[in-house]
Amino acid sequence: MFDGIRKDVVCMWFPRLASDRVLRARSIDGPFAIILKSNNTDRIYCLNQTAERLGLTRGMSLADARAFCPDLISQPARPDLDARFLATLRRWATRYCPWVGHDGLDGLVLDVTGSTHLWGSEALMLADIRDRTARAGLTLRLGSAHTRGAAWAFAHFGTGTATLTDLPVAALRLNEATVTALQRLGLRSIGDLSEAPRAPLARRFGAKLLLHLDQAMGHVPEPITPEGEPPSFATRMSLPEPIGLTDDVMRVTARLLTPLCDKLKTHGMGARRLTLTLRRVDQGSPQVELRLAAPMRDPQRILPLFTHGVGEVDAGFGIDQIRLEAIDVEPLPVQQIGNTQSSPDRLNDLITRIGTRIGIENIQRFLPADSHIPERSFLIAPAAFSQADSAWTRVRPRPLRIFPPEPIAGRGTQPPARFIWRRMSFATGRSIGPERIAPEWWLPDDAWRSGVRDYWRIETREGRRLWLYHTPQNPGWFVQGEFA
Structure with a gap:
């Protein structure tokens, strides 16, 4: 190794991440594929094992796929949901080690140095990973080595007892053009590449090729950057004596709102949904949910909006702990304000107050639509989740x-x-x-x-x-x- 320190790296590759995510919620026995539009053509983005056995491949157009397999069931791709699912898997993987990072759009990389003994051995830890992911309905390929590049190579190209030098040059994370050029020169495996003269390779392919080779071999370090945990916007207070009056609960809520809003301001965020959990001495935990019409972090504006919900809570024999959490947050940049509250703020507060009684989704507004048909010239959308920032463009007057x-x-x-x-x-x-x-x-x-x-x-x-x-x-x- 480059620094004399032996490292243990595990690469987790989910080759069917998108399709597995969908099939976990709704099982399909036949061929299934995720479709992504590329250059005005619907192409297969991900597919299950049944579809692969029928000859379908990634990148195939949907029309060709249905010609091969008329029974193919498809669904549009949702890369945003795939990324969220991978983030959930990353948090789950921290049970094996604290050093877990993303590896592309469908993989994770773990630095398990010093953690394998907690599972008895590295083999037992890898067996536990395979068993848990299989029970979760996920297709997983694992690679374990002393470098990140080698672990990636084994996960994507490893078969049986093959060594790193036996794997193809594509296992060095090279682009397709470079792989094709190397194969034309007779350099088909990593072993062939490592034995070739370095100077001609550097002149023809650049330093990046040799860098990937040295990283896989362990001659050059390649860091594993763990993803930082998102901030938790929550505060709580344990009370020495149980309380039950609405005024007492509101005073505690006011004390919890101040540090919560300060933390939101530090991160440039605003709360859209707040949950106030009131733990009673009888172990009951009623909740008061507040859904805001716009992102907020002003305690003086948020506190009165809790009055209606807190007033309907049954305190039982008393409340001994209160927890306030911002469930949904949105970016809220700092803006210059005047001495008086602006009209949009007053409207948002009114929408929130009414929404606590009848449901915030039931307060709707009209929005302009791109249509010259009178009946289609408007849309009806929830006022809390839409912005009236555009006006109707009309050439001739229209009736109200x-x-x-x-x-x-x-x-x-x-x-x-x-x-x-x-x-x-x-x-x-x-x-x-x-x-x-x-x-x-x-x-x-x-x-x-x-x-x-x-x-x-x-x-x-x-x-x-x-x-x-x-x-x-x-x-x-x-x-x-x-x-x-």
């Missing part, structure tokens, strides 16, 4: 009230001089139009199968301002909206 089309009597292409709508008689005083709107042919819509519509703004002599349209292809007149 839009409702399903209601037929009226009329003939011709001009608005009727007199018509009856909702059992009321109207006389047309002024009409502006027409504005022709064509259906969106790429979306199926039964309401627009009658073809184009010619819209008119009508000012009636009775004072009502209506939005009418005429369907030339299937003659008829309808009222669809009313201006304020």
Whole structure:
């Protein structure tokens, strides 16, 4: 070794991480593949063992895969969920050693130096890893060596009792072009490469090739960087005497909020969901959950929002411990504020107060949508999880009230001089139009199968301002909206 210190490194490679993650939640007996769009083509990103036995491979287009296997079940790839799952596996792997880091998008690397004796031997530890991952439904390939590069090589290319020098040059984590060029020179294994003259290799392939070789052989160090644990945004207080009054609980909550918000500010985060756990002397632990309409870390704004939930808690024989935790956090950069609370903050506080009573998802707002069809020109989204930061772009005025089309009597292409709508008689005083709107042919819509519509703004002599349209292809007149 480069420093005379013997190290023990284990590489954990999950070749079917994406498909195993999905199949753990929903088992599928037949062929299954994860699909990822690349260059406007759906290609296989990951697949189960059954699909591999049928001849499917990674990178194959979905169309070719279905030609080989019509029964193939597919699902879109979710790299974000795969990364979260790998992070969970990394935390689990710390049971074997504290020095665990990520190795690409589908692997982990462990520095188990000084930890193997806790399991009896390295072989027993590796057997335990294989057994636990197999019971969890995960496909795992393990590699163990005294360097990180060698452990990676054994995990990805090791077979039986092969030594490092017997493995192909691709086991040195080289790109495909370099591997092909080395094979054309007759350098097919790591042993062939290590015996070749170094100077010509460095001139042709650069220093990176020799660096990977030396790292695998142990001549050059290669650090293993463990992932830092995410900060825990939680505080708690144990009480010398049980309490039961709402005011007492709120005072303790205020004392817990201050250090929690300070920690959030230090990390540039804001809380979106807070949980207040009240442990009673009878071992019961009722919880008060507060879901905020926007990221917050101001104790004075958050504290009053707990009042409703705390007031409904049954304290029983008393509460002797209170724990406050920020379950969901979001980035909240520092902003310059004035002497008065801004209007968005007041609106977010109002949404949170109402949401504690009826559910924060039930408070919704209208958002503009990219469509020229009147019925599709808006979206309805939860106000707490959407931003009203854009306005409707319109070339011509639109009514504030839009409702399903209601037929009226009329003939011709001009608005009727007199018509009856909702059992009321109207006389047309002024009409502006027409504005022709064509259906969106790429979306199926039964309401627009009658073809184009010619819209008119009508000012009636009775004072009502209506939005009418005429369907030339299937003659008829309808009222669809009313201006304020």
